[in-house]
Amino acid sequence: MRIWLDGGLRDLESARISVLDHGLTVGDGVFETVKAVDGAPFALTRHLDRLTRSARGLGLPDPDHDEVRRACTAVLEADPVPLGRLRITYTGGHGPLGVGRGEHGPTLVVAVGETARRPDSTAAITVPWTRNERGALAGVKTTSYAENVVALARAHRHGASEALFGNTVGQLCEGTGSNVFVVLDGEIHTPPVTSGCLPGITRALVLEWTGARETDLPLDVLGRADEIFLTSTLRDVQALHRTDDRELPGAPGPVTAATMRIFAERSAEDLDP
């Protein structure tokens, strides 16, 4: 595995960052996960734009998009995989031990790993912890993901592959690494960004391509929606066949199946929509 670090490709063994990198000591960093199909990144322009928005959200300097593009190309050429997970990490860099940031400048790391196509349906649980839609990091894709680590581990203990959060006012929000959609009376709805969810790139494409609506939804909509699906970079559109104790037999249902089809067709037509 070859890693892009400090402007060039390195072997995994020699790619080293400071033990005082602010991303490590306090989670002061942002990231993107980008799907790569047959060596080509999908929706890279949208991912780079979100990386910049996230960096600005933390007060980090804007990342150099040309360098990140070069890094993605370099790691994909060094390690060709049929379906890849490109990981772009951009942190506050070497800094003091405390919360204040140093002067050293940011760290950029880009790596790719092989991944497998997800199943068409999966199970999710809800968790008792909340997303804070009024927090400083709402909608920012930071490396401070330990809350998601805890929630996902709980999902795995319950035989599920995702954990869904409500927000502080009891509305449906998102998963640890996915957005959530529900079908009600044949119409597709997803929580608005004001719910505190990450503005997912797959979510945005599904909104554009299907005419789905952004709607404030109570968390308990999961108990009565006709169909439920998740979206994310590596899940694309994935049906839920169980949420908590509720089975949704026949998932993917007709609306989800049509959405999966549209997403597959449109994303194959244009690699950078």
Ligand SMILES: Cc1ncc(COP(=O)(O)O)c(C=O)c1O
């Ligand atoms: C918290 C969270 N919500 C939603 C998503 C889905 O976003 P995207 O479709 O851009 O992968 C992610 C991404 O991985 C995420 O980390």
